[in-house]
Every structure is written in C-alpha cells, then in structure tokens.
Amino acid sequence: MKFAEHLSAHITPEWRKQYINYEEMKAMLYAAVEQAPSAELVDPEVLSRYFAKFDEQFFHYCDKELAKINTFYSEKMAEATRKYGNLRSELSETLEMGTVKKQPAWKSKTPLGKKNVPARKIQDLKLAFSEFYLGLILLQNYQNLNFTGFRKILKKHDKLLNVSDGVKWREEYVEAAHFYVNKDIDRLIQETERAFTNDIEGGDRQKAMKRLRVPPLATYVTSKDNPWFYCWIVAAIVSSCYAYTWDIKMDWGLFDAKAGDNRFLREEIVYTSTWFYYFGIVEDLVLRFGWTVSMSLIEAGYMEGDVMMTILSPLEVFRRFIWNYFRLENEHLNNCGKFRAVRDISVAPMDCSDQTTILRMMDEEDGVVNRRGKTKGMSKKKEQQRLLLLQGESVEDLCS
Structure with a gap:
C-alpha cells in the first residue's frame, strides 16, 4: 500500500487538516520535475537556479507544515496532561470514599469494588479512562504518521532531484522537532495503563488492557445521560414483545380461541400434560426478556458483562431447545389437518x-x-x- 493511501486510512477524521499535506507536497515535486527545463536545451547553471528556487519554495512549505504539526501536537499534549491530572484526582477521591466492607466472593475484588463506592461511579471512571487512553493512542499515532510522512516525502525529493538536501533537512529540522523528540505521550500512556491496572482492575493487566483498548458497547448504550438510551429501551421492549407473541401464536399455535378444555392452549395437543405447555409459555417469556435482568445487574455493578454473557448464552440455547419441540408439534398437527401427514406417526416422546x-x-x-x-x-x-x-x-x- 502506498503511503498516501496508508495515511488516508489511518488519520483521525477530526484532525484531518492537522496532518502533513503529503499529497500536496508530492504534487509539488512531480510538477517541478515535469516543468523543469531540458538539460539539453539550457545551461547547467540555469537548471541549477531553477531547482534552487524550487527547493526554496518546497522547504518553506515544509517549514509551514512542521510548524502546524508542532503547534497542534503541543496543544493536544497540554490538554491530555490536564485531563490526566483531573482523572487522577477523581480516582483518588473515589478510592477515599466510604469504608471497606465485606463483599461476596463472586464480586469484583478491585480496590474500587472493596469500597462502598456507587456502581455508577465505577462505570463512569472506567469509561473516562478508556476514552482518555484511546485519545492518547490516537495522538501517538498522529506523531508517528507525521514523522513517517516527512521521511517519505524528503526521500522522494532526493530521489527525483538526485540530491541529498532532503535527508539533511530532515536530520536538522524534523528529527529535532518538538512533536518528534517529545516523549511525554509515551509516559502518559504508561502511567494510564499502570493506574487503570492497579487502582481499578486490581492488578489484572490482561483485563485492564482489554477494557482500555476496547471499551464495552454496553457502557455507552446503558448510560442514562445518553439521549438515545430510552429509545433503545423502548425498541428492545417492542422487539421482545413481538418475538414472544410470534413464538406463542404463530410458531406454537397457542392461545387459540377454540382451545376448549385446554385453556390458553389449542384444541388438539400431543403431549400428555397441559403443564408442559404452561411451562413453555412462562419459560419463553422469562428468557425473551432476560436482557432486562442482564442490563440491571451490569448497570448496578453486581456482575461483569462477560459473566452475564456466559450465563445467558446457555439459557438461550435451552429456550430454543424447548421452542423446537412445540414448533415441531404444531407443524405436525397442521400438516395432519391439511392432509399432508397422518397421525399414525406421533411426535410425542416414547418410553x-x-x-x-x-x-x-x-x-x-x-x-x-x-x-x-x-x-x-x-x-x-x-x-x-x-x-x-x-x-x-x-x-x-x-x-x-
């Protein structure tokens, strides 16, 4: 992949105008070569003056780009340093809240979990640290992309013009630039990882790095400050109600008006006890709305999202297992009613x-x-x- 494409694919969209204008600088180089006088038609002195004048313009443009990048990087580093200070203060205050109390063995054993700290506060801190960390990674990426851009374009300059001025300019200016020599970004990243690992995740670095690099989607969705939160709740309830109604009425054929003695069921049933069907109705309702329990426990901080997923996944398999039995029975009875099958072959369990x-x-x-x-x-x-x-x-x- 060419560097121009790589740069375009990896830039932060909000900072687009703050990156090195690699395409413009490359176009300047190719235009200079194409418009240069022919060495066969002019004196070497004329050709030298042409390229000297071009170099003056080109390196002046490089100076402007370098100043732009240095200024933006300095502003972002100052902002990141202030944010980190605020996060550390908030974390320290949170750690000092409440008194130590006993917790169940299954509950989080992090320093925050051991204290009487509101679960919402813990979730907010985790999200804040994760967002801050991702911002640091983007700034580090900004630093690396711009240095690579200068290195690539100056190398191209020397190759096209058959000189070594580009390498000298890079060594004198780019490698001495603030955005390149400043290593505060690396220090901030390490300190953020250390604080999150030790103070929030109880020393579990693997878990800490996973949360820092990939903030859980549920954290964004369930945030009550998010204006779309209640829209999501309404949509989830409507979806669950529709799916449950479809299960009971369409797939299982229950709640038939002609059920007769089989109250809330249907006129013909295959299984011996009506309680099988009543159990299926309740079980499907509970598991269809299992997401509400999951969201409540995660929001309250009683369980981690991964633990709830481990519990709910087998339950969903069980729900579909039960669903298959009643769906097969209903389909068999409908086929019999429409003379597509005979009832001599029963779907009832055999002993x-x-x-x-x-x-x-x-x-x-x-x-x-x-x-x-x-x-x-x-x-x-x-x-x-x-x-x-x-x-x-x-x-x-x-x-x-």
Whole structure:
C-alpha cells in the first residue's frame, strides 16, 4: 500500500487538516520535475537556479507544515496532561470514599469494588479512562504518521532531484522537532495503563488492557445521560414483545380461541400434560426478556458483562431447545389437518413401555395402530365378521 493511501486510512477524521499535506507536497515535486527545463536545451547553471528556487519554495512549505504539526501536537499534549491530572484526582477521591466492607466472593475484588463506592461511579471512571487512553493512542499515532510522512516525502525529493538536501533537512529540522523528540505521550500512556491496572482492575493487566483498548458497547448504550438510551429501551421492549407473541401464536399455535378444555392452549395437543405447555409459555417469556435482568445487574455493578454473557448464552440455547419441540408439534398437527401427514406417526416422546407395545403389535396380524389410541378388539371384530360371512354363504348354498 502506498503511503498516501496508508495515511488516508489511518488519520483521525477530526484532525484531518492537522496532518502533513503529503499529497500536496508530492504534487509539488512531480510538477517541478515535469516543468523543469531540458538539460539539453539550457545551461547547467540555469537548471541549477531553477531547482534552487524550487527547493526554496518546497522547504518553506515544509517549514509551514512542521510548524502546524508542532503547534497542534503541543496543544493536544497540554490538554491530555490536564485531563490526566483531573482523572487522577477523581480516582483518588473515589478510592477515599466510604469504608471497606465485606463483599461476596463472586464480586469484583478491585480496590474500587472493596469500597462502598456507587456502581455508577465505577462505570463512569472506567469509561473516562478508556476514552482518555484511546485519545492518547490516537495522538501517538498522529506523531508517528507525521514523522513517517516527512521521511517519505524528503526521500522522494532526493530521489527525483538526485540530491541529498532532503535527508539533511530532515536530520536538522524534523528529527529535532518538538512533536518528534517529545516523549511525554509515551509516559502518559504508561502511567494510564499502570493506574487503570492497579487502582481499578486490581492488578489484572490482561483485563485492564482489554477494557482500555476496547471499551464495552454496553457502557455507552446503558448510560442514562445518553439521549438515545430510552429509545433503545423502548425498541428492545417492542422487539421482545413481538418475538414472544410470534413464538406463542404463530410458531406454537397457542392461545387459540377454540382451545376448549385446554385453556390458553389449542384444541388438539400431543403431549400428555397441559403443564408442559404452561411451562413453555412462562419459560419463553422469562428468557425473551432476560436482557432486562442482564442490563440491571451490569448497570448496578453486581456482575461483569462477560459473566452475564456466559450465563445467558446457555439459557438461550435451552429456550430454543424447548421452542423446537412445540414448533415441531404444531407443524405436525397442521400438516395432519391439511392432509399432508397422518397421525399414525406421533411426535410425542416414547418410553420403554411404548417400544415394547409397538414391537408386540408389529408381530400381530393386524399390524400397528395409533399408539395414543386404545385398541378396541379389532382382531375379534374381524374374526366375527369373517364367521358371519361364512355362515351366510352356507345358508345360501342350502337354499339353492
């Protein structure tokens, strides 16, 4: 990838005008080469004066770009230093709040978790440190991209003009520039990592770095200061209600007006006890709205987001497992009603006695009948009908 594309892909959009104008400087170089007098038509002295004049303009432009970058970097570093001081003060005040109290073993064991500190305060501090840290990383990236930009463009200058003035200018000005020699950004990054790891995450560096580099989305969504928070809540409730209604009415076919004795269910059911269905209705409702419990516990600081995800994921698998049984049953009954299937093949669970009965019936001459229906002496009835037919034929023979 060319550096111009790399620079465009990695800049911070809000700072776009504060980066090195690499494309403009590159265009200046190519234009100078294209517009240069031909060495065959003019004296070498004329050509030297042309490129000397160009270098004067080019390095003057470089000076302006360097001054712009130095000024912006200094402003951002001063702002970052003030922010870090405020964060440290707020963290110190928070650590001094309340008295140490006993906590359950499963609860966070960080210094903040051991104190009687509001959970909202802890979440706000974590978010503030994470946002500040990401800002430092962006500023460090700004520092590196601009230095690379100067190095690349000055190297291109020397290559196109067959001189070494670009390297000399870089060594004299760029490598001595404040934005390059100043290492306060590295120190701030290290101090932020250390403070977050030791004072907020209880010394767990892996967990601390994960939170600093990737702030949890739920932290932004559940912030009550966010004007979109309540819109998100309303949308989530509507979505859950719609999904639950679809599960019960459309997928399971329950709450049928013609349910008869099977109250709140449907006219025909396959499973032996209606309590199976009532359990499914309640279970699906609870797990469809499980996100409310998750959000409440995380917001209150009783559980981490990763822990809640570990708990809710198996529960969602269980919900879909139950959903499949009632969905399959409803589909089977609908197929039977529309003559797309027969009820001799039942979807009800089988036990050992059912299997024994089926094997015994398969050995009989009459074959297998619906296992949910009771046999009504089919063999005896057929035998009686056969005897009556034989007797009728014998009487007719005698009469003839």
